[in-house]
Amino acid sequence: SLFSSSSLTAESSLGSAFFAKSGNLYPKYPDKLPQTAVEVWLFDALATDGTEAFTMSFLRDSTAVPAGFRVAINASWEDGSNWSRNLVFPVSIITSEGSSIDQGSIVGVWKMNDDDQNGASVCFEVNEDLSVSKVSFNVPGVITGTLTHNSMKYPCLPNTENEARVGRDLFWMRPIAMAIADLDVTITTDPSTEPKKLLISGDRGGYGGLERSWESMPWAKAVTDSLFVRAKVGPYVLQVMRLIGRPEHDYEATASARLYCNGKLVCGPQRVIEKAEARGTGDTKADHALIVEKLFDEVGLPANFRYKNVGYRIEFLSGTKWSFEVRHARQWWQMPTSKPGPGATGSSAFVVSAKGGLAGSGDTFEGFGMSGQVEMPE
Known part of the structure; x- marks a missing residue:
């Protein structure tokens, strides 16, 4: 677990070990996050004809600290309207269940309070064989609903750490490279207007994926x-x-x-x-x-x-x-x-x-x- 009030450290680190042929979804900085480090779990969905698009990222970095850790959401509708929001949560918890952290199922929860099971939160789940992921939005008055990926099993996992490296101490990989995507969310773009639905159907060709990155320094450097x-x-x-x-x-x-x-x-x-x-x-x-x-x-x-x-x-x-x-x-x-x-x-x-x-x-x-x-x- 990370708590925005106590989990940052001034010490630099490259993070925990890379795992070959794994989604590397478990955090590289599980308990203490260096102030310069960034970890990202990115999920997206797109209608096959480009009419609707959606992307969101769970982030662990110091950008919004001490207020919390960000969930960045961007939505686009066929009528040309767009909506972007950075939600900030003081608590970020990621757990792994399985034989080892590199092969287990992963659950991540960004929420307001460690003890509150019913408060606002955004969470993701990825099963052990990387065949299904699900993001659940529970922020009433802002966004509610789900994004689900069913993997199409495109080959994607790197065999070596160097294959996952995209730059100097920057890593980028795609645990679910290509998936059938189903999105059903309700977004309050403006408190004075009715909430707006955004739907992307896998039955109609909706697709997306899950991307994962981590780096020991901010991209600006x-x-x-x-x-x-x-x-x-x-x-x-x-x-x-x-x-x-x-x-x-x-x-x-x-x-x-x-x-x-x-x-x-x-x-x-x-x-x-x-x-x-x-x-x-x-x-x-x-x-x-x-x-x-x-x-x-x-x-x-x-x-x-x-x-x-x-x-x-x-x-x-x-x-x-x-x-x-x-x-x-x-x-x-x-x-x-x-x-x-x-x-x-x-x-x-x-x-x-x-x-x-x-x-x-x-x-x-x-x-x-x-x-x-x-x-x-x-």
Whole structure:
């Protein structure tokens, strides 16, 4: 258990051991959280036609301390309306049941009081074999309901710690890479209006997943730019977390990315390269590479801060090349990360349209997804 009033420590730590072929859902800092550390459990859902989108993260960090630990929620409806809220809870409890903490079922609860079983809370449950996850919202007057994932069993668990590493002491993995998603929540967007329903049905193609990250330092001290993408494009599923490091690390580009085709992992790059380097890629895991280029051709909505790009061209390389265009179709949320003015930085998220496929095949597929780009001051 973590209590915002007593669980932070000034001591730095890389956290507990990494477990191969595990979801690593149990906290890396279970009892004492370094002030610089961050742990995240992210759940999302998207309608297959991009009409509705939902993402939420359970966070353990010092951002809202001493008030508590955050649950960050973002919702988007077909009519273009959006809602974002950071809920703060003084108590965060995560328990594991099973033969060991790396293989057991996990329950996490963010709540107001350690002894209050009926107060406001948000919780998640993930069963032992990672086949089902469920998030339950019980914050009357704000949000109530559930998000459920039924895993489609895409291969996803890293075999080594390095396979889970996305940057310097930054880890990113996907315990449930692709799932049938069912969302049924009621959100009070404004106390003066009627609550609003948000429904995403797995029977109608709703999909999502569970992502997990932890780091010993805040992203502001590790990266200047990041890109998150989840999209479904015909038989393909794209998953990207791409980072650009700090100036003192020569703006090093790193990634944790996955490209699936019909449920099979066809490319899993951690290496980010420039277009001119593409001839040096091969079909071994170490050769897999990712190319990310910002698009500025005005076909799409511009981002709001340092860059005004309207999307990205993303290429996966493993001896074979797959190319996709991801364009901003509907603005979701935006949040500054610096003071206003020239060169101001921030976080921008969009529901995106996506199209592409295997280069040279003549086949082009279309679909939708979500993206978020976060810029940090240098």
